[in-house]
Amino acid sequence: MRLPDKIGTLEESISRISDGATVMIGGFGVPGTPFTLIRELVQQGPRDLTIIKNDANETDMGVDHLLVSGQVKRLITTHIGLNPRAIAMMNAGEIEVEFNAQGILAERIRAGGSGLGGILTDIGIDTELASGKQRVEVDGKSFILESALRADVALIHADRADPFGNLAYAATARNFNPLMAMAATHVIAEAETLVPLGDLHADDVHTPGPFVDDLVGLNELSEEYAVVQR
Amino acid sequence: MRLPDKIGTLEESISRISDGATVMIGGFGVPGTPFTLIRELVQQGPRDLTIIKNDANETDMGVDHLLVSGQVKRLITTHIGLNPRAIAMMNAGEIEVEFNAQGILAERIRAGGSGLGGILTDIGIDTELASGKQRVEVDGKSFILESALRADVALIHADRADPFGNLAYAATARNFNPLMAMAATHVIAEAETLVPLGDLHADDVHTPGPFVDDLVGLNELSEEYAVVQR
């Protein structure tokens, strides 16, 4: 026995995303955002996408390219304060935006990735984020039912990966990546470094290979990955 | 700034467990079972305990000592087939046993450790494990509401730990440990090796220090930790 190989090409991997697809995209700000996969998604141009991402990146970065190209119909997110274009498009009704409390977005994705039907929480129960959501009583206490989120495709950025798709993330670039890597029908990961099978210690794998479908090695990192100069 | 130190003594740590307490115990079979903490719990002798553990270990090991000493009132578990005493005591009504599907026990503990009110699942919906549990409809599909589990104290076995309580587990000794380490009011971890702050790489920590209250280093490993000869 040996473990299967999942190394593919950028073009072919992204070609699985069709019009109307729901796409999860890892990252919190720059760290962990799969800029190369996003660029290819802009290149191939499928439309009416529902994007699930913590934030909308910043002007001229990542998700912003998808907004410019008009490929986004709906954005499920937690905070878009660093992208004026996203806010303007939301206010103009050019995109639908659904806001979640950040940890609840994480839990909804994790629930989807864990085959759960949903989770119960009291987070945001005093806010408009709770409006319209089903309530469930447990032991006399009222909770909001938050549905599980799954996607057709997840785009993941890893620091290191082996050919089976075991992934390791660096520092705060982990964020939503391991959760999204569990929650999509098809999971595509870009990795800064591809290492041979066995180079990632079995105790130190962050996303186990069985969750990953396609793996793309990055030959070089574009400017978008660099430290942001403010 | 430096990170706080949590190294304590075995006696004092376990003395926090009083009669009637709910205690989570890590481990799946031998790997990950905190045998030293359990021995001290037998030594100190609090009674009417509710024990939450994947299994009941085997004769003369771990949880079995708590059964012999009559300290267990209730056992929340997934499978006790390797401990004839646990089965006999259950059948004789000397302990209450609540069975869970294994992954659902894991999720209920994780839900408790994540501050959720519960989770929705269809696991076991055709079985008696579902009987008496609240049903919740989501988009026309019926789910079982599984409540979150928390404990007064969690007993954790780690391979390595630093003084702040960052923990790393070895191989399949991980199992329920990182979940239980999130889900108790007071978390006590025994570690085979105590390493200086900074020796565990920040990317490779399995349980972050903020979850851990007391840390006990193991000077030597008793026979219980060894490979089981069958």
Added chain:
Amino acid sequence: MVARAAREIAPGMVVNLGIGLPTKVVDHLGPDFPVCLHTENGLAGIGPTCTPETADRNLIDAGGAYVSTIPGSAFFDSSVSFALVRSGRLDLTMLGAFEVSQNGDLANWKIPGKFSPGAGGGIELAQKARRVVVLTTHTDRIGNPKLKETCSLPITARGCVARIFTDMGVIDVTDQGFALVEIAEGISLPEIIDATGAPLALPAGDIPTF
């Protein structure tokens, strides 16, 4: 039967082999066969079974057998392990059975009054693996059929079983009930029909043997 069951594993699959069977089925896969074996206590990429001398005290499978890793193995906690199962990433599981009904219900976790150690991870494997096959003797110790019209024992999961490998044959569970696919060498058609507790559809033409 084990050798025949091993052919159920296609290249690239993620497979959980249930308690006891892994080593035997695995022996029939070549050293270069691409497959990932999963065990629910937290490992993807199970390697060969160990002797007491080579065993790592921290490295067991869900049945308690000491196993090893291979290049690319990964450890994870129990929640991730079952997330993998429930979210559809487990392509195949091979389970034992007390009874299988003709609509694919599986009973393998409890015999009221006799055997009730708890279900462990069995319910999730049966309910959520993308394909569930059963390996079992065709009849119980006293000769009663294990393949039945309906299960008399408590159910593990309904309608989950796709195929059954027994010492007498390979039987699919179809919308019309049990259908014989192959028959074991040395077993006659009347014998297997007689040992099956529900109607058994026969294939058109010759019945392959194994």
Added chain:
Amino acid sequence: MVARAAREIAPGMVVNLGIGLPTKVVDHLGPDFPVCLHTENGLAGIGPTCTPETADRNLIDAGGAYVSTIPGSAFFDSSVSFALVRSGRLDLTMLGAFEVSQNGDLANWKIPGKFSPGAGGGIELAQKARRVVVLTTHTDRIGNPKLKETCSLPITARGCVARIFTDMGVIDVTDQGFALVEIAEGISLPEIIDATGAPLALPAGDIPTF
């Protein structure tokens, strides 16, 4: 005010300092002070802020500032990060505010029609930290009180605020409403009462200054 707020941090605490404030509050803690700073994008044990030259492109806090680690820091994913917050492991958070009501309601995430970037992790911090203190100017830019009888803006969480640090004073939220604890040097009692949009209980005896 920041120096005074820093004294709110007790040895051994796990603290989340909200966006912007960390570096300033942290400057008032000694190098040997035992505390764990948490940032919700996945780090416990924040170290000193970096310059563009020393920055690690993968290592930011939730406000996007490039930070560093210290011995014993740990990274984790977003679900674990908020599990820590929601399960009661966050001892203290210091947040900004648009408005605080006399029963401790906090409004700091949305101004309808003007400012609606989403709440990020703010709701969970406000609702679930064991102690929530607010750092804010006492009034808004045009002099209107931020401490009010009731909030007019959308609420982040109800009854969550325990204490408020402003440029004018330290105010506790009690069962009877706002209570002055300390007053800033150079501020008179009439001034702070006038700048507060709800009754302000005064301590018995002298009012400490800071």
